[in-house]
Amino acid sequence: MTVGVLSTSGIDRCVALLGEELTAYIAGAATVSEFNRWRADRRRRAEMAGRLNGAVEVADAFARANRLGAAAGWLREVGAAGVEGRSPARLLREATGDTLKRVVDAAERFTRR
Numbered sequence: 527m528t529v530g531v532l533s534t535s536g537i538d539r540c541v542a543l544l545g546e547e548l549t550a551y552i553a554g555a556a557t558v559s560e561f562n563r564w565r566a567d568r569r570r571r572a573e574m575a576g577r578l579n580g581a582v583e584v585a586d587a588f589a590r591a592n593r594l595g596a597a598a599g600w601l602r603e604v605g606a607a608g609v610e611g612r613s614p615a616r617l618l619r620e621a622t623g624d625t626l627k628r629v630v631d632a633a634e635r636f637t638r639r
Contacts, residue, residue, distance in 0.1 A: 591637035
């Protein structure tokens, strides 16, 4: 899993794969407007990098299984990553290194079914 400063193109890719609202939520923004302001700020991009890179990895797992259209729904589904009461999107939003890997691994398992 790649963590570091997320490029503008990486953010754009996440938005293209998952939509602006879900991407903003995972990034930690309260609104899409706030997220758009953060996109222009290198420090904020660095803060968002792990969460959004994790989201792109989840989307890529779904894309490899030819199920990209199901990625956003899976990310919103409470308990989908094996944590009762939390959605994978929320786990990514609150993520630490181990949690990011756990969510990506859960997406990989789900898409192999």
